[in-house]
Amino acid sequence: MSTQQILEALQQLRAADLPTHGGRTLAYVYDSGVAEADELGRAALAMYGGTNGLDPTAFPSLLQMERDLVDFARPMFHGADAMVGTVTSGGTESILLAVKTARDAAAVEKPVIVVPDTIHAAFHKAAHYFGVERVSVPVDPVTFRADPAAIGVALEEYGDRVVLVAVSAPSYAHGVLDPVQEVADLTRPRGIRLHVDACIGGWVLPWTDDLPAWDFAVDGVTSISADLHKYAYTPKGVSLLLHADPGYRRAQFFASADWPGYTMLNSTVQSTKSGGPLAAAWAVVRYFGVDGYRRLTQEALAGTQAVTDGVAGIDHLRVVVQPDSTLVAIGADEALDVFTLSDLMLDRGWFVQPQMSFKEFPATLHVSLSAATAASVPDFLAALRDSVDAAVAAGPIEVDSALREAASAIDPATLDDVTFDALLQIAGLAGGNGEVAAPERMAPVNALLDVAPPAVREALLVAFLDRLSR
Structure with a gap:
C-alpha cells in the first residue's frame, strides 16, 4: 500500500471511534481546546x-x-x-x-x-x-x-x-x-x-x-x-x-x-x-506553565459548576454529591434508568459513562468536564433535558426475572464457552460463528450487568473481551 492509501485506511478506521477533541467525550479523553498545544504534543x-x-x-x-x-x-x-x-x-x-x-x-x-x-x-x-x-x-x-x-x-x-x-x-x-x-x-x-x-x-x-x-x-x-x-x-x-x-x-x-x-x-x-x-x-x-493550567482549571471548574446547577433544574435527575473537582455523578429517579439515558445522550453526540450500582449505591452517570467542554455546557444541558424526556417516555428497563435469576446463578469459576454462548444469546450479544456483536443500544446489556453480582459481572465481561479480541 502507498502512504496515502495507508493514511486513508487509518482515517476510515478512526471514523468509528469516539472523538478525542471538541469536549463531547466526557470520559477517557481530556481536551484543553487549545489546538496549538495539541499540535506541539503530537x-x-x-x-x-x-x-x-x-x-x-x-x-x-x-x-x-x-x-x-x-x-x-x-x-x-x-x-x-x-x-x-x-x-x-x-x-x-x-x-x-x-x-x-x-x-x-x-x-x-x-x-x-x-x-x-x-x-x-x-x-x-x-x-x-x-x-x-x-x-x-x-x-x-x-x-x-x-x-x-x-x-x-x-x-x-x-x-x-x-x-x-x-x-x-x-x-x-x-x-x-x-x-x-x-x-x-x-x-x-x-x-x-x-x-x-x-x-x-x-x-x-x-x-x-x-x-x-x-x-x-x-x-x-x-x-x-x-x-x-x-x-x-x-x-x-x-x-x-x-x-x-x-x-x-x-x-x-x-x-x-x-x-x-x-x-x-x-x-x-x-x-x-x-x-x-x-x-x-x-x-x-512547558507550553502551558503554571498560569496556563490555572486558567484551564478555572474554565473546567466553571463548566463543572454550570453542569451541577443545570442538572439540579432537570426533573428526575440529581447530582449525587457536590464535587470537589471536575467530575460529576448524576443520579436518576425511578421514572427512567441511567443506561437508557447514556444511549440517548450518545445519539445526540455526547458520550457520558454509565456507572453500575454498588452495594447500597444506585447506578449513576459519570461526567468528566475538561476545559474544552465549558463553552458547550448549555448544549450539553439541552441534550440532557431532551434525553431525559425521551427516557421517561420509554420507561425504565425491566430485566426479565428469568434472566435475572440466570445471571445470579452463574458460577464465575465455571463460566466456559458453552455457558457463555448461551448467555450471549440471552443478552442479545451473539453474532455469527460464535462471535460477539455489540448492539446499537447498550442499555439492555448494562441493565443485565447491573443486576448481576460483581463477580459474575467481572466473569461475563472478561469472557466478552476474550471473544471480542479473538
Whole structure:
C-alpha cells in the first residue's frame, strides 16, 4: 500500500471511534481546546517515538525531561527538596508501583492494603498482581468520602500486616476529596505508608481554592500519583509517581544481573518504553506553565459548576454529591434508568459513562468536564433535558426475572464457552460463528450487568473481551 492509501485506511478506521477533541467525550479523553498545544504534543511525540527509556545513560534527554517534570510538580504538591518522582505510562502503572513498592519495603508475610470502597479499581489490580490482600472499608453514605473511623478499625484488626493505606483526590466515581489529614493522623503514628491517588485530580486540585490539605503538605503522605495525560492535557501515556523522599522510592526499582545479558535495571514495570509520551508531556507542560493550567482549571471548574446547577433544574435527575473537582455523578429517579439515558445522550453526540450500582449505591452517570467542554455546557444541558424526556417516555428497563435469576446463578469459576454462548444469546450479544456483536443500544446489556453480582459481572465481561479480541 502507498502512504496515502495507508493514511486513508487509518482515517476510515478512526471514523468509528469516539472523538478525542471538541469536549463531547466526557470520559477517557481530556481536551484543553487549545489546538496549538495539541499540535506541539503530537510533534514531540513523533520526534521521540523511536527513543527508549530503558537506559537513561543512552538517552540522557529523557532523564532530563523526567527531572524537569518532577521539578515542575514539586511546588504543585508541596513537596520538599527531597521529593523524587518517576514518569510512568499512566495512572494504573503508578498505582501498581506504589503498591509493589510498599509491599517490598515492608517485607511482611501476608501483606495488606487498606482502601475505601471508592478507591480506583487499579488498586484491586495491583493487589491481585502482587499477592497483596485488599481490605476495602465502607465510605460515608452521604458524602461518599473515606471514613477514617472505618479505616482505623481495619488498621487495628490487621496490625503489622498493613503495608499501605490509599485514599483518593478526588474519587473517580463521585469526584470528592477524601479526608487525607484525618487518615494521615491514623497512619503516621503507626509508621504506615499513605498514598494519595491524585491521578485524575493532580493537575486540577493545585489550582482549586478552598480545599483542605491533601498532598505532601499533610505530614504522613508518603506518595502521590498524578496523571499528565488527563488534566495536564498531554498525549496519552504519561503519569507521575511521586515519593516524599528517596527512601520511600528505593524498593520501587528492580535490578537483575543473574543472567548472561545486560544487567536489567528498571524504575517502572516496563523495561523498553518509548520516550515519545514523556517528550510530549514535557513540551505541553512547558507550553502551558503554571498560569496556563490555572486558567484551564478555572474554565473546567466553571463548566463543572454550570453542569451541577443545570442538572439540579432537570426533573428526575440529581447530582449525587457536590464535587470537589471536575467530575460529576448524576443520579436518576425511578421514572427512567441511567443506561437508557447514556444511549440517548450518545445519539445526540455526547458520550457520558454509565456507572453500575454498588452495594447500597444506585447506578449513576459519570461526567468528566475538561476545559474544552465549558463553552458547550448549555448544549450539553439541552441534550440532557431532551434525553431525559425521551427516557421517561420509554420507561425504565425491566430485566426479565428469568434472566435475572440466570445471571445470579452463574458460577464465575465455571463460566466456559458453552455457558457463555448461551448467555450471549440471552443478552442479545451473539453474532455469527460464535462471535460477539455489540448492539446499537447498550442499555439492555448494562441493565443485565447491573443486576448481576460483581463477580459474575467481572466473569461475563472478561469472557466478552476474550471473544471480542479473538
